[in-house]
Amino acid sequence: GNGQGCCGGGGCEQGGCSVGGCGGMGRGCRGNGCGGCRAGGLGSYDPCCAKRYFSFFGGGVEYEDINFNLGLFGPDQQNAFLDAPLDLNDGYVIGGAVGRTLGRRFRAEMEFSYRNARLESAGVSINGQPQALLDLDGTLNQYAAMPNLLVDLNPGGRFNLYGGFGAGVVFNDLDGREPTTPLGIRLRASSFAYQGIVGVSTRIRCRLEPFAEYRYFGTDKLQIDAAAPIGSAEADVDITSSNILFGFRMYR
Secondary structure (H helix, E strand, C coil): CCCCCECCCCCCCCCCHHHCCCCCCCCCCCCEHHHHHHCCCCCCCCHHHCCEEEEEEEEEEEECCECCEEEECCCCCCCEEEECCEEECCEEEEEEEEEEEECCCEEEEEEEEEEEEEEEEEEEEECCEEEEEEECEEEEEEEEEEEEEEEECCCCCCEEEEEEEEEEEEEEEEEEECCCCCCEEEEEEEEEEEEEEEEEEECCECCEEEEEEEEEEEECCEEEEEEECCEEEEEEECCEEEEEEEEEEEEC
16 A cells, blocks of 8 residues: 555655655555664665755865966056966865755755865966966865755665756855065955766665765856056956765765
């Protein structure tokens, strides 16, 4: 009937097979799915029985060079162009999320993350002629809030491949200076942010799920301020990075 083989006749948690919480009429809840989960059985776990989760993660970040071209109008040199690609050291990311399953294959979550990397150098050229490679002292900090939508390809299996995307907002704080010259850059603004996600997870206990992910994270155009010996100017840039993450989910 509605409950046979679905938590021993009691329905899946409060979802109830009859209302489709587990795929409707018991389909998707394997025999003693929830009962086996409560007893700690790995093989009998079914994702429809544990709907809500929270996760924590951390990992490394590799930023792409931030390229910008500035038209500088100084007192002694008009219509000069400063081309200054910024190189950042590899950084790190930490964060967490709260989410829930939507049927058997889909998940929705709200994620909060923090990224950090130190500025390394700026290659400066004027009017197309390389001038110098300057060491910079400064950091880039990013604080992001991202709703994500994910799809599981093998829910309930020993290994689950999944993918998804997210879109939200990020606050960017970049401040760098060359210690021996007046060259400085400054960016402090919020912008639209997006990310693509692919990952794999495995269940080592009934409700504990470690995972590894790759994410491509990017921002919309931002305005960066720069000051140089011949003047100051503003330019639009975007910030993109590749992220390798490791973490775990705890289901309720």
